[in-house]
Amino acid sequence: MEYKIxxxxxxxxxxxxxxxxxxxxxxxxxKSEGEEESVVYPIRVPQELLxxxxxxxxxxxxxxxxxxxxxxxxxxxxxRLFQESFxxxxxxxxxxxxxxxxxxxxx
Amino acid sequence: MEYKIxxxxxxxxxxxxxxxxxxxxxxxxxKSEGEEESVVYPIRVPQELLxxxxxxxxxxxxxxxxxxxxxxxxxxxxxRLFQESFxxxxxxxxxxxxxxxxxxxxx
Numbered sequence: 001m002e003y004k005i006x007x008x009x010x011x012x013x014x015x016x017x018x019x020x021x022x023x024x025x026x027x028x029x030x031k032s033e034g035e036e037e038s039v040v041y042p043i044r045v046p047q048e049l050l051x052x053x054x055x056x057x058x059x060x061x062x063x064x065x066x067x068x069x070x071x072x073x074x075x076x077x078x079x080r081l082f083q084e085s086f087x088x089x090x091x092x093x094x095x096x097x098x099x100x101x102x103x104x105x106x107x
Numbered sequence: 108m109e110y111k112i113x114x115x116x117x118x119x120x121x122x123x124x125x126x127x128x129x130x131x132x133x134x135x136x137x138k139s140e141g142e143e144e145s146v147v148y149p150i151r152v153p154q155e156l157l158x159x160x161x162x163x164x165x166x167x168x169x170x171x172x173x174x175x176x177x178x179x180x181x182x183x184x185x186x187r188l189f190q191e192s193f194x195x196x197x198x199x200x201x202x203x204x205x206x207x208x209x210x211x212x213x214x
Contacts, residue, residue, distance in 0.1 A: 018159055025155030038151035043177055044141040045148045048132030052125055070150055073180025 016095055019085040026078045034067055043070075123202055126192040133185045141174055150177075 008016070028037045045066055053062035086092045115123070135144045152173055160169035193199040 018163070022153075022156050022159055025153045029151075029153040034151040037154045039154045039157055040149050041152045041157060041173060042147050042149050043173055044136075044145035045177070046129075046132045046136040046181070047144045047146045049129050050146055050148060052129055056125070066148060066150055069180040069184045070152070070177050071180065072183050073176040073178065074153070076179050076183070077176045 013098075016085050017099065019081055020092075020095070023078055023082055023085075026074060030071060030075065030078075034071070120205075123192050124206070126188055127199075127202070130185055130189055130192075133181060137178060137182065137185075141178070 025037050050062055050066070053065055082092075086095060132144050157169055157173070160172050189199075193202060
């Protein structure tokens with residue numbers, strides 16, 4: 001894949017820029033085990049799973065498990081987003097360089 | 108791995124029995140895309156991800172994405188639970204057979 005970092009159009013730049021922000025937020029979230037950069041959001045979870053876990057191991061363990069399952073999904077999803085947006089660490093570096101150049105031009 | 112389905116102790120039987128119930132619930136949940144056998148549960152999600160998605164694609168898309176991420180994790184986690192509890196479809200069949208035998212004895 002040829003990666004046209006310098007020639008990307010504005011729309012593509014903005015898309016990558018937003019994805020990078022999202023990825024950085026996810027990284028912080030995962031490192032802090034959901035303590036940082038997070039908001040509470042209601043989701044639907046499998047009833048039997050939740051009930052059995054609360055019954056067997058208590059509410060705190062059930063909470064941990066639901067978050068554990070969510071972070072498994074999040075790790076995989078964010079890896080895909082990274083691959084789709086940048087493909088390789090070098091492309092990310094090139095993009096960050098481009099961001100810096102744009103920022104210094106704007107000043 | 109030798110699978111001692113007939114000789115398992117009561118504790119092991121109960122553990123597998125509960126895991127099977129959980130797995131069945133998850134399967135129904137996944138098939139119905141969270142519509143069936145689900146309860147609403149608050150989780151912490153990455154803030155930037157949620158905000159950007161709501162901004163870019165609206166609240167409904169953000170909701171779908173959060174659920175999509177959760178189901179990725181759930182598919183992987185339940186596959187692991189299945190492997191750990193039964194290992195192979197034949198063992199599951201043998202266990203279901205054992206369940207039926209116990210049920211008919213209890214009647």
